[in-house]
Amino acid sequence: MRPDSIARFRRFARAVTAEVGALDSSFLGRGRPLGAARVVNAIGAGRTDVAEIRAYLGLDSGLMSRLLRSLEEEGLLTTEPHPDDARRRVARLTEAGQREYSAYEDLSDARASALLARAPRSEELLRAMDLVALTLGGDRIAIEEADPRSEAARFCLEAYYGELARRLETGFDVKLSCDPEAEAMVRPRGTFLLAIADGLPVGCVGLKGGGGPVAEVKRLWIDPAARGFGLARRLMQAVEDAARDLSIAVLRLDTNIALPEALALYRRTGWVEIARFNDDPYPDHFFEKAL
Amino acid sequence: MRPDSIARFRRFARAVTAEVGALDSSFLGRGRPLGAARVVNAIGAGRTDVAEIRAYLGLDSGLMSRLLRSLEEEGLLTTEPHPDDARRRVARLTEAGQREYSAYEDLSDARASALLARAPRSEELLRAMDLVALTLGGDRIAIEEADPRSEAARFCLEAYYGELARRLETGFDVKLSCDPEAEAMVRPRGTFLLAIADGLPVGCVGLKGGGGPVAEVKRLWIDPAARGFGLARRLMQAVEDAARDLSIAVLRLDTNIALPEALALYRRTGWVEIARFNDDPYPDHFFEKAL
DNA sequence: TCATTTATCTGACCTTAGTCAGACAACATG
DNA sequence: CATGTTGTCTGACTAAGGTCAGATAAATGA
Numbered sequence: 001m002r003p004d005s006i007a008r009f010r011r012f013a014r015a016v017t018a019e020v021g022a023l024d025s026s027f028l029g030r031g032r033p034l035g036a037a038r039v040v041n042a043i044g045a046g047r048t049d050v051a052e053i054r055a056y057l058g059l060d061s062g063l064m065s066r067l068l069r070s071l072e073e074e075g076l077l078t079t080e081p082h083p084d085d086a087r088r089r090v091a092r093l094t095e096a097g098q099r100e101y102s103a104y105e106d107l108s109d110a111r112a113s114a115l116l117a118r119a120p121r122s123e124e125l126l127r128a129m130d131l132v133a134l135t136l137g138g139d140r141i142a143i144e145e146a147d148p149r150s151e152a153a154r155f156c157l158e159a160y161y162g163e164l165a166r167r168l169e170t171g172f173d174v175k176l177s178c179d180p181e182a183e184a185m186v187r188p189r190g191t192f193l194l195a196i197a198d199g200l201p202v203g204c205v206g207l208k209g210g211g212g213p214v215a216e217v218k219r220l221w222i223d224p225a226a227r228g229f230g231l232a233r234r235l236m237q238a239v240e241d242a243a244r245d246l247s248i249a250v251l252r253l254d255t256n257i258a259l260p261e262a263l264a265l266y267r268r269t270g271w272v273e274i275a276r277f278n279d280d281p282y283p284d285h286f287f288e289k290a291l
Numbered sequence: 292m293r294p295d296s297i298a299r300f301r302r303f304a305r306a307v308t309a310e311v312g313a314l315d316s317s318f319l320g321r322g323r324p325l326g327a328a329r330v331v332n333a334i335g336a337g338r339t340d341v342a343e344i345r346a347y348l349g350l351d352s353g354l355m356s357r358l359l360r361s362l363e364e365e366g367l368l369t370t371e372p373h374p375d376d377a378r379r380r381v382a383r384l385t386e387a388g389q390r391e392y393s394a395y396e397d398l399s400d401a402r403a404s405a406l407l408a409r410a411p412r413s414e415e416l417l418r419a420m421d422l423v424a425l426t427l428g429g430d431r432i433a434i435e436e437a438d439p440r441s442e443a444a445r446f447c448l449e450a451y452y453g454e455l456a457r458r459l460e461t462g463f464d465v466k467l468s469c470d471p472e473a474e475a476m477v478r479p480r481g482t483f484l485l486a487i488a489d490g491l492p493v494g495c496v497g498l499k500g501g502g503g504p505v506a507e508v509k510r511l512w513i514d515p516a517a518r519g520f521g522l523a524r525r526l527m528q529a530v531e532d533a534a535r536d537l538s539i540a541v542l543r544l545d546t547n548i549a550l551p552e553a554l555a556l557y558r559r560t561g562w563v564e565i566a567r568f569n570d571d572p573y574p575d576h577f578f579e580k581a582l
Numbered sequence: 583t584c585a586t587t588t589a590t591c592t593g594a595c596c597t598t599a600g601t602c603a604g605a606c607a608a609c610a611t612g
Numbered sequence: 613c614a615t616g617t618t619g620t621c622t623g624a625c626t627a628a629g630g631t632c633a634g635a636t637a638a639a640t641g642a
Contacts, residue, residue, distance in 0.1 A: 011488070062623090063599070063600060066621090325628085357591090377637080377638055
């Protein structure tokens with residue numbers, strides 16, 4: 001009777017099964033079987049290549065073909081041969097199809113906000129959901145190059161500043177720190193990488209270059225819910241690869257003793273501690289790595 | 292692109308849908324359609340009345356009847372008329388049925404532990420799952436009378452002591468407090484109530500009586516993941532009802548300023564602050580309520 | 583007692599999902 | 613250009629889930 005881990009997990013599984021089932025049956029309200037609705041949603045979400053949709057939904061080619069035809073008859077989509085390879089086909093939603101897709105999206109959104117509205121502490125609930133989602137699908141986090149001024153990048157940077165403000169004894173004010181201007185973190189001078197889980201950013205790292213052979217690694221941050229999956233290491237590896245690609249010979253970075261997990265990572269991965277190389281008020285540890 | 296609440300919720304929904312689907316298809320490995328497996332599981336979990344199973348699984352009476360028959364032919368269960376009402380039927384698993392049920396349970400357990408094993412911080416993950424499960428199914432928390440020496444009660448009490456130790460400035464040692472002996476919290480002198488969510492305890496409260504007209508409310512605790520759903524209020528209401536049932540005229544309780552949410556609840560629900568009525572070292576606020 | 587309600591069972595029927603073999607056209611390659 | 617491969621389509625088929633209209637038997641209430 002003691003609430004051991006497995007019983008707790010299974011209570012969770014029962015609760016979400018009921019919720020997922022309710023969402024599926026709300027889709028049926030639009031007079032279309034679930035399979036067809038899933039195809040509309042896959043195309044609406046940007047998957048146009050028929051083979052790609054088939055792989056994503058795990059459908060047999062015969063079934064897929066029939067579903068496409070029934071949706072075509074309904075006037076929700078059109079198909080045409082792929083311009084590069086006339087054996088393949090691409091599907092595109094018609095205007096009516098777009099409307100149906102929006103209707104499905106609205107149903108999902110409405111369910112989501114109804115549920116969040118009845119949660120007493122919704123931010124805590126969302127963090128819990130993030131953690132669950134990342135643990136279940138943790139191996140599907142992709143690393144992508146992005147503009148540091150993009151919305152996703154700014155979200156990560158704000159979170160990074162907020163965390164520094166909480167963790168540094170001195171607090172943190174980005175205006176007092178030497179905040180790299182965006183151009184220094186865009187090719188050809190540098191770059192900026194995001195870790196993306198299912199479309200949402202969960203981590204970032206910047207490479208600030210000045211055109212010369214030395215560049216600085218900046219703004220390494222991982223969403224708390226995504227920690228423990230080796231994502232920091234993957235981001236650092238990716239930023240090193242990008243630096244080599246940009247013909248950088250030496251990388252530097254600075255950090256603070258209040259971030260012990262970062263210090264440990266740098267020490268574990270071949271970074272060598274060096275003397276202070278800037279007059280930024282916040283860092284107290286400085287590292288270098290030759291590529 | 293900013294990860295707003297709805298997108299985060301939907302990432303969560305996608306991740307758990309995949310997990311739930313994988314569990315369902317693992318059930319298919321036992322050579323039986325999902326519908327039949329669900330019936331076996333419902334009966335194994337203690338639902339014997341056919342109408343009750345039908346309501347729980349949302350099945351049509353015709354379909355239910357056929358599923359029962361096919362399982363009966365397989366030798367997994369027997370049905371017989373209900374002793375009180377011969378129109379109703381009750382189903383019971385045979386020995387072979389029990390074995391099949393155990394096999395399904397083992398599959399679920401194995402999935403659960405495999406998943407927990409790959410989580411970097413499994414206790415944190417479990418707390419997140421608790422919060423999600425309780426928010427999704429929060430309206431299904433039942434309040435039941437239990438023995439304070441039962442395993443579920445002891446789990447709650449340990450959690451309660453642990454929380455006091457963390458929150459009171461002085462720490463908390465149950466041996467120094469006037470811990471009521473169990474008999475005082477068992478009928479006819481008192482009672483002990485548990486809040487049960489899907490079989491797992493998430494809260495408790497005790498009523499310590501001495502046979503006279505005055506009794507004390509003790510050990511009010513709610514699992515952190517279950518806070519915010521008005522459960523404390525429900526438990527207090529239930530304990531007041533139980534006290535009336537035991538012919539108690541006056542209730543008392545003591546608490547500590549470090550537990551402001553409890554103080555606020557008592558003040559909101561008709562409790563009147565009174566002078567200290569014991570020499571327990573931990574409490575610093577004392578309340579009374581006439582029934 | 584008799585009509586009504588309730589719970590299950592039965593047979594007929596339908597939709598959805600999914601499999602499989604073969605057809606066909608477009609590509610790829612020697 | 614002949615050959616094999618790839619991606620889609622078609623038709624035939626099956627299993628599973630689900631609906632509906634009685635049939636039956638037991639319980640209930642006037």
